[in-house]
Amino acid sequence: MSPSPENTQMPPISFNRGFTALTNWGLILAEGPDAANLLQGQLSNSVVSLKRTHSGEIAQGSEAVRLVGYCNPKGRLLASAWLGLFPGSADSDDRFALFVSRDIAASTAKRLAMFVLRSKVKVLDVSNDWEVFGTYQSSQVEQSIAVPKDALALRMPDVLTQGQSFERVLIAQRKSDINTSSVDEAALMQWNALEVLSAIPRIVLATQEQFVPQMINFESVAGVDFKKGCYPGQEIVARSQYRGAVKRRLQLAHTEVSASTLDLAKPGVELFIESDASQPCGMVVLTASNPSYSNRIDLQVECKLEALESGEIHLGMSNGPVLKIDQLPYPLIEI
Structure with a gap:
């Protein structure tokens, strides 16, 4: 789910x-x-x-x-x-x-x-x-x-x-x-x-070799053909899909940041929840400044699904800016 x-x-x-x-x-x-x-x-x-x-x-x-x-x-x-x-x-x-x-x-x-x-x-x-x-x-x-x-x-x-x-x-x-x-x-x-x-x-x-395709919804945006022949990593990608091993997903999010925290809103920056400050629960995939609001950053983030149900997600550190999760524009493919 x-x-x-x-x-x-x-x-x-x-x-x-x-x-x-x-x-x-x-x-x-x-x-x-x-x-x-x-x-x-x-x-x-x-x-x-x-x-x-x-x-x-x-x-x-x-x-x-x-x-x-x-x-x-x-x-x-x-x-x-x-x-x-x-x-x-x-x-x-x-x-x-x-x-x-x-x-x-x-x-x-x-x-x-x-x-x-x-x-x-x-x-x-x-x-x-x-x-x-x-x-x-x-x-x-x-x-x-x-x-x-x-x-x-x-x-x-x-x-x-x-x-x-x-x-x-x-x-x-x-x-x-x-x-x-x-x-x-x-x-x-x-x-x-x-x-x-x-x-x-x-x-x-900054995000090379960080994600199996399904961790960032790659199969849900038509980036994977499960019927084609072999390619590097194909067995692992297929196993993740058909054995229900996808426990992390890409989400859309936004946050308000000040000049002092702007460097936190970059690809590769890790995400945390307050209850586990030592263990990151995700990573920033892509970011962009919002054209309408100077202090708002929109983000694509990869995150553990269980972390989304555990409280607020913070950017960069356990007490960093709080991320607000937004609606994805497409349905996820679930096996």
């Missing part, structure tokens, strides 16, 4: 549309006739059936966009990524694009490349040569999102908050094709807030 969230009122969304460079996102390209087979054997989601999307088009829907995880042999997530298939031309080899956290792009590409062996595929971290952008807009905006002809773009799941739905698109362009690249601070704040409120996790350096 999932814990009951507090009946808290989310603040209104401040912006309807925005576009910004995403400096904390990177890009990995896997290209070649054997690219699909390589990724199929390494990632938590199926790759071989992915629909091709050509430059200038937006990959969208489950047939063209997949959330994937990359696990170590113990089933712990090394990385998560949004995956699309973007061939260079109509008759060229497969080219898969993985949009990942920039701080783990190089290590993830290096690890994937270890399994290339004699396969005809190249795996490269191109984060220094490509710029990643994010654009979003309210569903109330009638004009559709357009992307440059030379761009790789994929649509992430929409985010519904306060009765308003937001479309989100990740875009990658070669830096040599861009005239200017800048961060729009207001748009970046909104993008980050929408990502947290989506309750779809993203692994960063």
